[in-house]
Amino acid sequence: MIVNYTEQGWEIITQRAHGLLAAQIAMQWRKKDRPERWTETLIAIADHDDAQIELEADDLLTAQGGPVDFSMKKFEPEHCERLYHFSISKSRYIALLTSIHLCFLHKDEGKTDPEVKAFLNAQKKLQKGWMSELNITQKEIDRAYGLLEWCDAFSLLLAQHYVQPENRTIEVSQGPDNEQYKLMRNPNGSLTIKPWPFEDDSFTLTLESRTLATLQFKNGGQFKKELMGAGVVEKFWKLEK
16 A cells, blocks of 8 residues: 555555556557557556555554555555465466566566576576467567556655655656656646656546545554544645647
8 A cells, every 4th residue: 555644644655556657658649559459458557556455454553553554565565466366366467467467576686596596597487488378579578568667656646745846857667668757746736747658638637546544543443543544635646748
């Protein structure tokens, strides 16, 4: 989950909500540059964090009793195995993109942790097999994954309140075309991306969050109960060229 500390308390955004926002962003990508397997690409982007189900997890709190932000977590074999089964049950292409994303997330850990290194090597072997079976070139899958990673990065910038004030820019990520995109706020309060990579000149993105006034929880059960009982706030962003 994504955790933001605000004046009202902990703002909680689930991993699945973040994935849905990433898919909304991808849905706006210019048509001429969309991957050939467009529906599967969208599903992979929406579902890339689907194995993270907060209400089923046990490791939700820090030692101090606060909610654990996703950035605090490291390699979790059970999570990776669950995500693999979720993705391969849909299609090899979705499993391929998901596998590449897992390797991207854990590549640094793989340099020092033998368990992670073995996992990454096994994933790369699976990726080669899937690419051969699907008759997909490295260039094609690099572009498709580039879009997934870009939408993921953009979604996180919005969810983590990283949009800069006073017309200052923040880099999103290199897109599938190796272009460096920058996010900034327009004078009218809307957001824009430069260069503009989307089909339409304007659109709206939404994301659901919950805010918990309790700052320290006794246990995971208390956290889950308060999370389920919290009101849902729908956040909106207007993007304009």
